Amino acid sequence: MGVGMAAGLRTARWCVEQGWPVHPLARGRKTPVANCEACRVPGHSRRRCPCLTGGRWCHGFHAATLDRARVDQWWGRRPGMGVGVGVACGHAGLVVIDIDAHARPLPPRDQLLPGIPIPEQVDLTGLANGFHTLGLLAALSGAASPADDDTTLRVRTPSGGLHVWYRAHRSQRWQCSTGSGGGRSLAWQVDVRAHGGYIVAPGTATAAGAYTPVGPVREPAPLPAWLAGELERTSHLPAVPAPRWVPPRARQAVLAAGRASHGTHQSLSTVLAPVARCGHVPEGAGFSDALNRAAYTIGGLVAAGRVSRDEAEPALRDVAFAARPGQERRTEQIIRSGMAAGLERPLHARRRCP
Template identity: 30%
Template sequence: MNNTKLTAALDAASRGFRVFPVWRDSKIPWKKGWQAAATTDRAQISEWWGENPNWNIGVATGGGLVVVDVDVKNGKPGAASLEMLEMMGLPTSLRVRTPTGGTHVYVVVGDRHSGREGNIEGFPGLDTRGDGNLVLWPGSNIGRNKYELEIDTPPAPCPPWLFDIIETKTTLRVDRKDGWLVEPDLPDNVARAIAWLEGPAPEAFEGANGDSTTFSVTAELRALGVSEGLAFELMSDHWNETKAHPQWTPEELLAKVANGYSYGQGSFGGKTAAGEFGATDFEVLPPSPELRAKIEEWIRSHPKRSDVIMAVPETGRKRRILTYTQMSAMPQPEWLVEGLIQKRSAALMFGKSNTFKSFLAIDIGLSVATGRDWHGCSVSPGRTLFVATEGANGVGRLRVPGWFDHYLIEQSDRLNALLLPSEISLDIKSDVDWLLGEIAAAGPIDLLVLDIFGGTMSGTEVEDTTARAWVRAIQHIMHQTGAATLTVAHTGWQDETRARMHTHFWGSFDSRMRVEGDRDALTSCLMIERHKDADSAGSWGFSLSPSHGTLVPVLDDSVQPNKAAKWSKANRVAISALDSSLEAAGEIRIGDGWPLCKVVSIEKWRQECDREGLSSGNPPARRIAFKRAQDWLIDRRAIQVFEGHVWSTFDAPPTK
């Protein structure tokens, strides 16, 4: 049994910290009442991690222990605030490095302290965890990112001046005369609010300042022009079940909404004007017929709104219904690189480490930038922007110039290759806006290469919320620039035939290409896995030729794909049907044995397999074909089943 996390949990307990289990890859306590269950008892801790060795390790704060949380993600200035505390005499104390690059500073206090979030005056980016809160202990992880000890020393006593800083609260109460800028519950504003709740609205975790998060969500709805009564209904239907961990009871949620509307800052409806609305990072579609009917029903239930006429929100998109003649005359997709990437489409290249994916991506991108045929495939010349989230120095200084030198490209013909040498969070609206601004300043582009996928988001590759925001951003970027995108990603944990990513990512790409490679032989093979709008065929073998300080792919017919790695058509239909059924009917279940991702009933999956044509035989033959595909996918560890439900292992971290 892997006892690494048990060892870490016992280590925390030996330091006097009260420990309890947290669901793997998350900050969610494994059950209600964790505050009372947290313990330093080694036997109890061993029993917990004996039942599930993959629990993350939670430490209950409070009772004299306070943790100062230094937040630096998304540009927050926590590091500068910590530096200010250090200049004021912050003593050396136990510190933990968090997965997002922040810091947890442990201190001991002689009095009670409630956690604070976002309102420590003069110290932006600092929060605290106190009574009733939690932090994760080193040995825990979120995705591939770990919590690690930074300074291994006992927690220092909290100096009186620091306690005064973290205890002095700034008031959130505001004058209710700040005005209503819009009429409440306008249908388009309700539609925007629902889209925000189901999309980028934050999740609330018990013990991790869940009260403050819930307050911020209710205050945001107020700014979006939603009345207090309707806000309760919207949060109940579109947020509480999926984003509150655990769910608030109706009575609790009603109280949270009341607080948000009593103390939320800013004008009612202050984020509804098109020029000011910044809560969502995507373009909101008009309400569906079902949503339209529900909004109308809400309006009818509010007497003050009974005279409102349903309006479709303006989105700026040009839409029209096509006649048969018009639809049949729609243009054929155009190739940016023939047989490989279509113009204005999203392509994915994925493979294991050391298969030379990045060299192939540079080869494709620079073929576009120079207009050279790509190994016999015609290319539409254009400008290429490489976003290098790792190894940017090598890309800009060695690989791109080396490719140009290998093909003797004149200096004047090298100007269509651009480089962004940093990570970027495409699930964050401000980063997307910044990128679009930089592209506008640099001039039009025809291909955007994102290498590597994991460095283009603030969340993880397996989070539903991150996936939806990222996909919307890619679509928005393509719509605004007219460029195609090529994303480079690693394969999943269990199977090299699929990229490591949530199914919403996976299904969004217009083209998918798999790469196999042999590092020692310096060979690589690229295979088309799917084109949505073209024949899904084609493979190219390459030898990697050392040249001018880089490796340049050279077409080599002797390099062939590994046929054993190919999935049968039936197995691909089955996994595609699982993606579809998870998208349509997936649900999150909490408890022992359940993963931190959506699951769906096996029966619903089987029905979707029938719809997608897994087998064309009679009902018994279709059931046999389904059972055969299910068993094969289980053997390949591509799926897991539990209590009549199934999920994709590409959506949840593996059991170690």
């Protein structure tokens, strides 16, 4: 067994000891080992594939295992196997924040922090990568950036980025914002690795360089509450299926919006309308995004003195609870986060609400 093979096996065994299912990566790369010929046939179905039940490594993180004998076979006995180790994040109960530092032009302002509009008067000079956008997102919540979190496992990537590992509660099925992520985004040049994806294990070496732990900590800390709230706000946690009987909930939402419009400025009912409309369908409809935008806008209106917080915030809560009953905890987190950001950005009469 070569030195590189031994290193890969040691890393894989260490990951298994942590309870993290592993799968092999291609030699010198950060991508999974290629499927066998049978699995590359057009129309092949992973769900019925005998490779997964037969102990083979086809289909990437779907083949990840905690079986020590299989790990020894994959990394220790098969010539030509790659030495890299991938960890299936979802089954490991991990949420990994993948921060990039690529030299790329800035996107439009509304894509820097999805769901949080950045006014034109805010100077973006110096903002250049994911370290900056994640730091900005953390600052809006009054928290330190995960990039600076020395209480958890952090891994420097060959490209100059950083993987920040957190431990999630097993009952929460956090979703990726890359690969099969379905268009989710936490911040520009910041990806989330969770269910539906994998992460390169620390100690893995590729042709581009090694994935090197930063500092002495080797265990993921619990996912911070503020970051969990931001992940929920940006749809990284699937909505809990709501009851299928829709009309009563829809009527409740519309009535709540109507009551609010009588007690506050007319613009408030306009802000609440998109949230109320989500009550017409049992799930989806972009509820998290609609609620976040409404909370941010109401925060801005309150900061500008255009509406009363004592009236506007309960009205928003009533509409949101009616539109998505049974999701009160998640709804409260989105409202708190959105309003906190909006209170920092007063919306005066001549400004257009986002």
